[in-house]
Amino acid sequence: MLDTEDITLLFKALTFAAEKHRLQRRKDGEASPYINHPIQVADTLWQIGEVYDIVTIIAGLLHDTLEDTKTTPAEIETLFGAEVLALVQEVTDDKSLPKMRRKQLQIDKAPHKSPRAKQIKLADKSCNIYDLTHSPPPNWSSQRRQEYLDWTEQVVAGLRGINPALENHYDTLLAEARTVMA
Numbered sequence: 001m002l003d004t005e006d007i008t009l010l011f012k013a014l015t016f017a018a019e020k021h022r023l024q025r026r027k028d029g030e031a032s033p034y035i036n037h038p039i040q041v042a043d044t045l046w047q048i049g050e051v052y053d054i055v056t057i058i059a060g061l062l063h064d065t066l067e068d069t070k071t072t073p074a075e076i077e078t079l080f081g082a083e084v085l086a087l088v089q090e091v092t093d094d095k096s097l098p099k100m101r102r103k104q105l106q107i108d109k110a111p112h113k114s115p116r117a118k119q120i121k122l123a124d125k126s127c128n129i130y131d132l133t134h135s136p137p138p139n140w141s142s143q144r145r146q147e148y149l150d151w152t153e154q155v156v157a158g159l160r161g162i163n164p165a166l167e168n169h170y171d172t173l174l175a176e177a178r179t180v181m182a
Helices: 004-020 036-048 054-062 073-080 082-090 099-112 115-134 142-157 164-181
Strands: none
Touching: 004 036, 004 054, 004 073, 036 054, 036 115, 036 164, 054 073, 054 082, 054 115, 073 082, 082 115, 099 115, 099 142, 115 142, 115 164, 142 164
């Protein structure tokens, strides 16, 4: 289980992510604070996936910092170590690429991710589907929401075999989303 050092590092990561995402909002109808998403990802890893590895939980909290903020790899490595940095980089999209290319790369690379990265991606996709079902972006058509679900299903197909609890959670949320959108 976690010791005092781990808990200290966890709060440090939470504070860091909150600061980095402080001006960002989700695309949902309420424009909720972006930090809610990384917290939900870490919570899903812990509560649903029973992932008690501090490196994975911290990387879950930081999974969007390189991609969506001005955070540098050096900052993450200095504050959280090379292992956390490597994991965050593994789940980070290259924003210099066109959106459709990035989406295809997620599908293509999913089977080759490390077990830790696969679990973060599973939790991330689950949280995104939950949000899409319960508070969709107001400007997303039903077709766009359906296409997003179909895409996540392709990504998750390559993540399977690592954490049955996270996979079942994703499957339940996907089925709920398809029912709501029907």
